[in-house]
Amino acid sequence: MLNHLSHPIFDIVRASAEKLGQPAYVVGGFVRDALLERDCKDIDFVTVGSGIELAQEVAGRLEDASEVNYFKNFGTAQIRQGNWEFEFVGARKESYQRNSRKPIVEEGSLQDDQNRRDFTINALAISLNDVTYGELVDPFNGVQDLNDGILRTPLDPNITFSDDPLRMLRAIRFATQLGFRIEENTYKGITTMSDRLSIISQERIIDEVNKMVLSKQPSIGFKLMFNTRLLHQFFPEMVALQGVEERNGQRHKDNFYHTLQVLDNVAQYSNDLWLRWSAIMHDIAKPNTKDFNETEGWTFHGHEFVGSKMTKRIFRRLKLPLNEKMRYVAKMVLLHLRPIALTKEIVTDSAVRRLIFDAGEDIDDLMLLSKCDITSKNERKVERFLKNLKNVEQKIRDVEERDRIRNFQPPVSGDEIIKLFDIKPSREVGIIKNALKDAVLDGEIKNNREEAINFVLTKGKELGLSAAGSIKN
Ligand code: ATP
Ligand code: MG
Numbered sequence: 001m002l003n004h005l006s007h008p009i010f011d012i013v014r015a016s017a018e019k020l021g022q023p024a025y026v027v028g029g030f031v032r033d034a035l036l037e038r039d040c041k042d043i044d045f046v047t048v049g050s051g052i053e054l055a056q057e058v059a060g061r062l063e064d065a066s067e068v069n070y071f072k073n074f075g076t077a078q079i080r081q082g083n084w085e086f087e088f089v090g091a092r093k094e095s096y097q098r099n100s101r102k103p104i105v106e107e108g109s110l111q112d113d114q115n116r117r118d119f120t121i122n123a124l125a126i127s128l129n130d131v132t133y134g135e136l137v138d139p140f141n142g143v144q145d146l147n148d149g150i151l152r153t154p155l156d157p158n159i160t161f162s163d164d165p166l167r168m169l170r171a172i173r174f175a176t177q178l179g180f181r182i183e184e185n186t187y188k189g190i191t192t193m194s195d196r197l198s199i200i201s202q203e204r205i206i207d208e209v210n211k212m213v214l215s216k217q218p219s220i221g222f223k224l225m226f227n228t229r230l231l232h233q234f235f236p237e238m239v240a241l242q243g244v245e246e247r248n249g250q251r252h253k254d255n256f257y258h259t260l261q262v263l264d265n266v267a268q269y270s271n272d273l274w275l276r277w278s279a280i281m282h283d284i285a286k287p288n289t290k291d292f293n294e295t296e297g298w299t300f301h302g303h304e305f306v307g308s309k310m311t312k313r314i315f316r317r318l319k320l321p322l323n324e325k326m327r328y329v330a331k332m333v334l335l336h337l338r339p340i341a342l343t344k345e346i347v348t349d350s351a352v353r354r355l356i357f358d359a360g361e362d363i364d365d366l367m368l369l370s371k372c373d374i375t376s377k378n379e380r381k382v383e384r385f386l387k388n389l390k391n392v393e394q395k396i397r398d399v400e401e402r403d404r405i406r407n408f409q410p411p412v413s414g415d416e417i418i419k420l421f422d423i424k425p426s427r428e429v430g431i432i433k434n435a436l437k438d439a440v441l442d443g444e445i446k447n448n449r450e451e452a453i454n455f456v457l458t459k460g461k462e463l464g465l466s467a468a469g470s471i472k473n
Contacts, residue, residue, distance in 0.1 A: 004034040005126065005134060009058075009086060013045055014128040016057035022049030025110060025125040025137065032121050035146055036178070044087045046113050046125065052077050055088040075105075092116070096163040103163070111139060118160065118167040119174065120145045120152045149180045157189025165196040168230055169208040176212045176221035187228070194229040202319040205234055209318075213276050218267055219260035226256070237314060238280070240287040245298075252298040255286045258375055265372035274325050275365050278332035279372065281311055308334035328362065332369055335359055339370035343388030352395045353441045356405040363406065367393055403440075403447050410436055411452035412471070421460050422468030432459050449473050 010026070017024035024047040033040035047054045052070050055077030059068045067080040079086045093108030094116045110125060117123040120142040127135045136143070140154040151171050153160035161168050168190045175182050182190070197205070212221030222238075225231035232239050242256035263279040270276070285307035286300045293299065311330040315322060338355050359366045367389070374385045400406055410433060417429050436455055438444075445451040450473055457467055 004031075005128075007043075007084075009043065009062075009081075009084070010128060012058055012061050013054070014130075014133065016054055016061060017047060017128060018130060020049065020053060020057055022047050022054065023110070024048075024054060024128045026128065027113070027125040028117065028122050031124040031126055031136075032142075032146065035124070035143065041083050042085045042087065044089070045128075046089055046091050046110065048091045048110060049107075051075055051088040051090040055079060055086075058086070058088070094163065110137065114139055115154060116163070117154060118164075118170055120154050121150075121174075121180075123154050145183075149178070150183050151175055151180050152183040152186050153189070157186045158193065161189050161193045162196060164200075165193065166200045166204050166208065168194065168197060168228070169200075169205060169225075172221050172224040172228070172230065173208045173211050175224060176215045176218065179220075182224070190228045190230065194233060197230055197233040202234065202317070206319050210273060213263075213280070214271065214273055216267065217264055218276065219264045222260055222263070234318065235314075237284050237287075237310065241283065245290075245292075247292050247298075248294070250292075250297045252290070255283050259283055261375045262369075262372050265375070266369065269368055269372070270365075272365075274328050275332070275369065277320070278329050278336075278365075278369055281307060281314070281329055281333050282336045282369065282373065283307065284310055284314070284333070304334050304337050331359075331362065332366060335366055336369055336373065339367055339389060339392055340373070340385065342392050343385070347392060347395055349395075349399055350442045352392070352399045353403060353405050353443065356396060356400055357408055357437075357441055360406060360408075363396065367396070405441070405447070408437075408440075408447075411440070411447060411449050412436060412456050416471050417456060417460075419469055420456065420467055420471055421465040423465065428460075428463050428465065431463065432456055435459050 005026075013024055024045055026043060027046045028044045030040050030043045045051075045054070052072065052075060055068070055070065059079055062079065062081060064081060066082070067078075069078045071077065075090050075092070077088045079088075091108050091110050091113035093106045093112035094103040095106075096103045114123040114125065114137070120140040122142075123138075123140055124142045125137040127133060127137060140152075145152055151174055153167070171182050171186060171190060174180060209221075212218050215221065222231065226239065226242065238256070238259070241259055242254060244251050244254045259280060259282070262282065263276060266276055266279040283300075283303060285303040285305075288310075289300045289303040289306055291299050291301065308330045311333055312322070312326060314320075315326045315329070320326065335355075335358060338358070342351055342355065356363055371386065371389055374382055374389075376382050376385075414425070414429050414433055417432050418425060421428075423429070436452060436459070439455055440447050440452075445455050453471060453473065460467065
């Protein structure tokens with residue numbers, strides 16, 4: 001255990017605690033991660049006494065602490081040092097009342113503090129006190145559970161989860177991140193208490209969900225959330241993807257498991273949270289747009305448009321950002337069928353240019369999402385789709401090399417059109433600009449100044465404008 005205490009902070013905390021005469025321990029995530037040999041930059045210290053006083057004493061002995069924060073109301077303190085973050089808290093005993101997240105907090109012993117933690121593997125402490133320095137305090141056999149890969153609440157799961165229902169999601173998040181199994185009783189506790197998640201703020205929920213989304217195989221978390229009905233509490237649109245309907249002997253695929261497959265596929269290639277969210281959202285409107293007719297069978301016409309619209313609403317409710325990240329996901333949802341659609345027709349240059357124009361900088365991400373969206377069990381079909389997508393990719397490279405559409409800037413600007421015809425900013429300017437863009441994308445003219453100026457002059461004439469000046473080639 002001692003070799004985990006190589007950071008100089010441990011000796012400083014030991015000396016500080018000794019001076020104040022209050023026992024101190026390293027506790028929680030750091031101990032867990034040290035034993036799992038996972039990297040961890042947050043160290044939590046618990047002391048039997050005042051966490052703030054201990055932090056003050058420690059801060060006084062640190063030369064290069066970049067930031068010290070005291071949260072008197074919570075009795076906690078935080079010290080930053082480079083990439084490291086140290087947190088100090090006095091050991092406490094918490095009792096909760098039903099339907100309230102506000103606990104009654106009292107000073108307590110180390111054991112009290114370990115009791116209020118979420119899982120046995122998160123309740124481990126290492127002593128920083130003289131005689132017992134470096135010794136593990138493990139009242140719930142957390143080390144055994146770490147070795148066996150098991151998540152188990154230290155107390156009766158009904159108590160642990162009703163004290164803070166977020167812990168149910170945390171169980172699933174750790175199961176997803178660490179590949180651990182949730183012990184049976186603990187799992188039962190989640191299934192019986194899942195609706196209590198309703199008292200938890202969406203901000204805390206989405207933090208845990210995003211950690212699942214960012215893990216190696218996010219589907220683990222979503223399946224567990226679905227099976228325990230935690231997902232039903234905050235993301236009914238995703239739940240609605242589940243299920244298969246049959247009519248006239250025709251079945252559509254289960255869009256929930258398909259979505260999870262796409263998400264896992266994307267996770268293999270990209271760590272980008274928002275590309276991963278694009279996978280989660282790409283078919284979100286399928287239940288709303290589902291239809292059956294004799295000739296086509298099952299259809300989901302327009303699900304990309306409706307889904308793109310739903311993205312904003314869902315992001316707002318889930319407390320995901322409403323900035324360019326949301327717009328990126330909405331765009332990916334909107335365009336997700338385009339690369340595959342291209343493979344179904346003769347791929348014209350102009351169709352490729354339109355796709356590059358619409359996707360812009362995100363064309364590579366879109367192609368990746370498209371590739372990951374192929375989840376058929378029919379291997380021949382998969383192979384054919386992949387081959388077609390490869391062709392489209394090659395076409396994109398060729399067209400892009402030639403026409404530079406990706407960062408399309410009109411070869412003649414609106415200001416220049418105004419000058420050329422000596423007109424005011426007006427509807428005509430917009431019409432000409434649009435026609436110019438279409439002409440370039442459709443390949444009527446090349447993406448260069450000379451052809452563009454000629455085009456603009458002709459177009460202006462058609463609108464009854466005459467050139468008043470000239471612009472440089
Ligand atoms: P990570 O840092 O990967 O999110 P962690 O387990 O370190 O995981 P933190 O939020 O940093 O999580 O919390 C540190 C420790 O505090 C945990 O290991 C656990 O002992 C305790 N803890 C955190 N959140 C809760 C909670 N909701 N209920 C009970 N104990 C908690
Ligand atoms: Mg942590």
